[in-house]
Amino acid sequence: MVAVCLILVFVWFRTSLTRFFFDARDVIREGTAESLNYATCKEILTRDSACKTLQSVPSLARETGLLKSTYTLFKTNTYSRYPFNDKSLLVIQGGSDENLALSMPVMYGDFILAGRVTRVSRTQSEVQTIFDPSWKSSVYIGASKIKAVLKGGENPTLELIPKDAVIAEGDVVVNSSPDFPLGVFIGTVSSVSKKEHDLWAKADLRVGYSFDDVRNVSVITNFP
DSSP states (O other): OHHHHHHHHHHHHHHHHHHHHHHHHHHHHHHHHHHTSHHHHHHSTTTOHHHHTOTTOTHHHHHTTOOTTTSOEEEEEBOOOTTSOOTTEEEEEOOGGGTOOTTOEEEETTTEEEEEEEEEOSSEEEEEETTSTTOEEEEEETTTTEEEEEEOSSSOEEEEEETTOOOOTTOEEEEOOTTSOTTOEEEEEEEEEOOTTOSEEEEEEEOSSOGGGOSEEEEESSOO
């Protein structure tokens, strides 16, 4: 009888302990999912690897104006020239056979502006990225739509910002150039520089991903 009681106690304890660990696991999972909301990702784009691709915040596409229902996206893969990658240029699979054409906007994660098509062959295309030092395009900063110029490079920057403009780290940067969809997301402000003798302010751009992260892109085939 004592042996039977001990066995029953053991089974109950093991079941309770197992349930405890599964409940704890679910709480942890729920907490992780909750932490990946839009506000969190916008704030820590480069700190949390789960936020880097922004896949966990599809509402960002709607907030910045690029809707999948508005444009047709041709999803494709990128070639690699590792370890000799030119960080200003991507080569993607797809060309004139897929109706790709010069100047088509190229997106990272479906809704982050990454570049534009600059050369097309039958099965491949070349893309100039915002990491190209020769890249320049007009942008808006923040809810007040402060005008600035996006200058490309390994670390893209925002230039020609009015010195009296009020901008802060974390302000959203969107496209204002007619070459790309208006309001499409580009990145956020990471730091601001206002020197006494300069006529304009400058800022660093946080794009939330690195060139080496780019394995897939989407080409907007029906713009403008």
